[in-house]
Amino acid sequence: MADELEFEGPILKLQRKIEELQSFAESTEIDLSAQIEELRHRCGELQREVVDRLSPWERIQLARHPQRPRFLDYLSQVFEEPLELCGDYQSGEDPTMFTGFAKLAGRSVLVVGQRKGKNTKDRVLYNFGMSHPEGYRKALQKMRLAAKFGIPVITLIDTPGAYPGLEAEERGQAHAIARNILEMARLKTPIVCVVIGEGGSGGALGIGVGDRVLMFENSYYSVISPEGCSTILWKSGDFTEQAAEILKLTAKDLQGFGIVDEIIEEPLGGAHKSIPESSKLLREALIKHLDELCELDQEVLLEERYQKVRRIGVFYEQGRLIAAGKVVEPATSPELS
Amino acid sequence: MAWDSFKRIRFRKKKEMPGGLWLRCPDCTAMVYRDAVTELLQVCPECNYHFEISLDERIACLLDEESFEEIETGLSSADPLEFVAVKRYADRLVRAREVTGLEDAIRIGYGTIEGHKVVFGATASNFLRGSMGSVVGETFARAVELATRERLPFVFVSGSGGGARMDEGVLSLMQMAKTSAALARMDDAGGLFISILTNPTMGGCMASFAALGDVTLAEPKALLGFAGPTVIKNTIRADLPEGFQRSEFLLARGFLDMIVSRIEQKSTVGQLLDHCRIQAPA
Numbered sequence: 001m002a003d004e005l006e007f008e009g010p011i012l013k014l015q016r017k018i019e020e021l022q023s024f025a026e027s028t029e030i031d032l033s034a035q036i037e038e039l040r041h042r043c044g045e046l047q048r049e050v051v052d053r054l055s056p057w058e059r060i061q062l063a064r065h066p067q068r069p070r071f072l073d074y075l076s077q078v079f080e081e082p083l084e085l086c087g088d089y090q091s092g093e094d095p096t097m098f099t100g101f102a103k104l105a106g107r108s109v110l111v112v113g114q115r116k117g118k119n120t121k122d123r124v125l126y127n128f129g130m131s132h133p134e135g136y137r138k139a140l141q142k143m144r145l146a147a148k149f150g151i152p153v154i155t156l157i158d159t160p161g162a163y164p165g166l167e168a169e170e171r172g173q174a175h176a177i178a179r180n181i182l183e184m185a186r187l188k189t190p191i192v193c194v195v196i197g198e199g200g201s202g203g204a205l206g207i208g209v210g211d212r213v214l215m216f217e218n219s220y221y222s223v224i225s226p227e228g229c230s231t232i233l234w235k236s237g238d239f240t241e242q243a244a245e246i247l248k249l250t251a252k253d254l255q256g257f258g259i260v261d262e263i264i265e266e267p268l269g270g271a272h273k274s275i276p277e278s279s280k281l282l283r284e285a286l287i288k289h290l291d292e293l294c295e296l297d298q299e300v301l302l303e304e305r306y307q308k309v310r311r312i313g314v315f316y317e318q319g320r321l322i323a324a325g326k327v328v329e330p331a332t333s334p335e336l337s
Numbered sequence: 338m339a340w341d342s343f344k345r346i347r348f349r350k351k352k353e354m355p356g357g358l359w360l361r362c363p364d365c366t367a368m369v370y371r372d373a374v375t376e377l378l379q380v381c382p383e384c385n386y387h388f389e390i391s392l393d394e395r396i397a398c399l400l401d402e403e404s405f406e407e408i409e410t411g412l413s414s415a416d417p418l419e420f421v422a423v424k425r426y427a428d429r430l431v432r433a434r435e436v437t438g439l440e441d442a443i444r445i446g447y448g449t450i451e452g453h454k455v456v457f458g459a460t461a462s463n464f465l466r467g468s469m470g471s472v473v474g475e476t477f478a479r480a481v482e483l484a485t486r487e488r489l490p491f492v493f494v495s496g497s498g499g500g501a502r503m504d505e506g507v508l509s510l511m512q513m514a515k516t517s518a519a520l521a522r523m524d525d526a527g528g529l530f531i532s533i534l535t536n537p538t539m540g541g542c543m544a545s546f547a548a549l550g551d552v553t554l555a556e557p558k559a560l561l562g563f564a565g566p567t568v569i570k571n572t573i574r575a576d577l578p579e580g581f582q583r584s585e586f587l588l589a590r591g592f593l594d595m596i597v598s599r600i601e602q603k604s605t606v607g608q609l610l611d612h613c614r615i616q617a618p619a
Contacts, residue, residue, distance in 0.1 A: 164564030164572050169582060172592050174563035178517060178548035185518035186525065201501075201510060202544045202563070209514050223501050223510040223541070228568075232503070233422040247506045248418045257417075259511055309518045310478065312511040313471030314417035321415055 005065070007050055007058050008269065014043045047268045054218070057244040060226065062218035063197045067272040069279065071098060071113040071156050074196065077279035078286065079104055079111060085145075088137035091171070096126045096159075097135030097207075099142040101151070105287050107294075110146035112139045112207050113156035116197070129198070130163035133176035136206045140180050143187055152190040152290055155207040160225060162203030177206040184209035185309065190293035190301060192286060194264070195219040195251075196271075211305050212289045213259060215251035216278075217266040221259075222249035258324030259312055262289075362386050364558060378599040387536060387556045387599055392444050392461050395494055399533075399603055400448040400457060407446040410479065412472045414441055418506050426504035429465060437464045441472040442497070445480040450492065451607025456484035459494035460542070462535070468499025469542055474512025477546060481519035481530075488615050490529040492606060495547040498560075500540020513545035520549050529613045531606060534584070534593075535559050552609055554597045555584040 004012060018039050025032040054062070062068065075082050079102035087093050098113045115122075116129040143153050162173055184191060184207075191210030199208070199221030215221060229243035230236065254260040264285050271278040293301065311325030321329035359368050364386035374381060378398045379388040390398075396405045420426035434440065442465055445458035458480045460467040469477075477493070484491035501509040520530060532550025534543075536559035544563050555561060562582040570577060580586050584596045597605045 162563065164568045166569060166573055166575075166577065166581070169562050169564065169569065170586075170590055172590070174543040174561075175548045175592055177544040177563070178513075178546070181514055181517040181545055182521045182524075182549055185514065186521040202513065202541060205510060205513055206544075209518070221507055221510075223506050224503055229422075229503060239422075242422070246418065246420055246422060247503075249507060254507060257508055259507065306518055306522065309511065309514040312515060313475050313508055314415050314505070315471040315475060316413045316415055318411040323417065 005058070005061055007054065011043060011047050011050060011269070014039065014046060018043065044268070051268060051270075055241070055245065056220070056247075056250050057226070057241040059218045059250055060220050060244055062270040062272075063220050065270060065272050066118065068197055069271050069275045070116045070118060071158055071196065072115060073275050074156060074279055074282055075102070075111060075113065077276060078283045079109070082111065085142055086138070087141075088134045089141050090134070090137055092132070092134040094132045094135035094138060096129060096131045097138055099138055104154070104283070104290070107290065108149075108151050109290070110142055110151050110153045111156070112142065112153060113196075114159045114207075116158055127163060129159040130161060131159065131203060131206070132163050132165075132168050133171045133173050136162075136176035136180050139207050140183055143184070143189075143191075147187050147189040150189060152192070152294065153187070153210070154286060154290075155191070155193045155210065157193060157195045157199050157204045157208055157221075158197035159200045159203045160198050161200035162206060177202045180206045181209055185305065186302065188298060188302070190290060190296075191305075192289050192293070194282065194286070195221050196282075199249075200225060209305075209309065211293050211301060211308070212261045214262045214264055214285055214289070215254060215260050216264045216271060216282075217251055218270055219251060220244075220249040221251075221254055222247050257312070257314075380599055385557050385598065387558065389462050389496065389536060391463065392439070392459055395459050396448070396457075398599060399492075399494070399606070400450055401452065401603075404449040405446050405457070406448065407444060408480070408483075410445070410476055412441070412476055414470055414472045414505075416504075417471070417508060418504065420504040420506070429504065433464050437461060439464050441476070442467050442469070443473045443476045445476055447489075450603060450610060453490065453607065453610040455490045455492045455610070456480050456487070457492050460497050462496035462498060462537070465502060465504075466499030467495075467497035467542070468502035468509070469497065469512050469516075470502035470505040470509050471512065473502075474509075474515045477512075477516045478519040481516070481523050485519075485523040485526050485528050488526075488528070488618075490531065490610055490613070490615065491523065492531045492533070493546070494533040494535060495538045495542055496535040497542040497547075498537040498539055500542050500544075510541065513541050516546040517549060520546060524551075527616050527618070529610075529615055531609055533602065533606075534561050537561070539563070539565060548592075551613070552594050553592075554595055554602070554605065555587065555593050556602075557584055557596050557598060559584045561587055 082102040084100040102111050114129050115126040117123040117126045192212045193208045193210040195215040226240040226243035230239040251263045267274040267277045314323040320327050362381040365384035367383040379390045416427045442461045448457040530551050532553045534555040538547050538561050587593050
């Protein structure tokens with residue numbers, strides 16, 4: 001099976017064995033329920049173990065899994081009555097970037113997200129999840145609209161990066177992303193950002209500044225793709241696994257840096273094992289965070305958002321190691337002496 | 338022109354001769370007289386190509402004489418990812434500090450330009466290619482907050498081929514948010530940010546603070562953009578047009594206010610500072 005990942009091998013083998021036993025039990029009418037139960041239990045344990053031990057590179061494979069739930073799955077399963085809004089009101093329409101109103105547990109929200117597509121035709125239509133400047137401008141135009149009416153913004157991030165093409169440069173890719181980052185930092189409405197698959201660098205951050213940043217367990221968020229990192233540092237495309245390791249791009253890493261507020265657990269084996277279950281978990285997380293944020297006074301909301309990004313970073317100051325705004329190592333660094 | 342005769346001289350073995358009388362312009366490939374280049378503040382007299390200059394030279398040509406008062410932040414880079422690829426980040430930092438004599442790729446301070454007091458800062462394109470890690474982001478944000486607090490104009494010169502510093506991973510990426518958020522607050526407070534773009538300003542720096550000036554100037558022929566030319570070439574599998582991602586290209590597409598030669602920058606920025614007076618708070 002093409003969609004099978006290497007590390008899933010032992011689990012799938014066990015699952016097949018369970019199926020065989022079951023059909024054997026049915027056809028011979030021998031009672032094997034105890035054995036089957038035992039195997040099921042072992043299978044569950046094995047899955048948990050495998051998932052816990054997944055390397056960053058393996059998680060990236062899950063984040064890019066062809067069957068992984070994409071933006072459009074979540075749009076239909078998490079939200080009610082989506083109403084798409086098109087156009088950046090300046091020069092174009094980028095189908096990769098979705099923007100539109102929807103209801104979430106009775107509340108109006110603006111949903112922004114990157115579409116990727118699950119078949120070749122859609123992948124091409126959505127440019128493999130890589131937005132053009134028009135996509136970022138559209139997102140900003142609609143976010144401003146939402147803020148005007150006090151509607152919270154939810155962004156679902158899934159992009160290998162902003163489109164690195166000739167026309168994208170001509171139409172100001174860098175400017176579009178920079179402008180979004182600045183405006184999102186001061187947008188007068190709650191913003192919740194969720195990395196659902198790939199958090200590819202500036203392309204992700206262009207819709208990624210908010211009051212809460214969440215990541216799915218097997219998503220990644222990185223300054224550069226492992227492929228790009230491998231090419232630049234090793235002058236070869238063969239070191240993607242090592243690159244994924246050193247870039248510290250998993251959800252756990254980002255939580256450790258104080259960038260991510262919550263990790264949304266995935267169904268055992270990855271989000272693609274159950275799209276309804278993944279959607280349910282996302283929905284619950286979104287409702288919880290919006291409930292909290294909508295309670296806040298606007299001034300408090302914006303101040304906390306500012307402090308959230310303001311704190312990010314790790315450096316020495318007068319010899320003390322500061323991480324996420326806190327002194328973590330008061331000892332004098334040898335570098336300064 | 339007097340230089341025409343020299344243009345034909347070709348030294349094929351050496352690209353340039355440090356310390357020699359002559360050097361080759363990397364843009365027009367002419368051999369030019371070093372003193373003539375220096376006199377023009379490190380600009381090629383043949384083609385107006387702007388050589389990369391050190392922060393000291395930058396301060397000397399943009400700020401009023403002896404007006405720069407550096408702000409010592411005491412910040413230095415850590416190695417939060419314990420980043421080791423072909424080289425170790427920790428070693429790269431040590432080496433960059435040795436070579437440049439700088440603590441990191443940024444310096445900030447007070448200064449005056451044509452008599453106008455400003456908060457000034459610049460990235461050092463020779464320190465790990467002017468890339469932005471936690472220290473650059475933090476220092477930039479502090480400078481912006483200082484300018485906001487003291488209601489002073491903020492003038493920043495960007496030169497960063499490296500963009501967001503890969504060695505600090507996603508922490509570097511998030512400095513884009515930190516620097517931009519600080520600029521948002523300065524804008525809300527009625528502050529003035531004059532962004533000066535020099536060769537090269539790319540990636541995460543271009544896609545954050547460098548692109549967010551109230552007024553944006555660029556030096557001639559500077560390479561400015563989001564994705565590097567090689568990446569774009571590989572994406573579209575075609576050659577890039579002449580002058581692609583250069584200052585002139587951006588000006589023609591509406592992303593710059595003006596292109597200003599190094600020698601005219603001080604007076605132009607002085608004019609802008611004269612026009613855009615920060616208003617008293619309401």
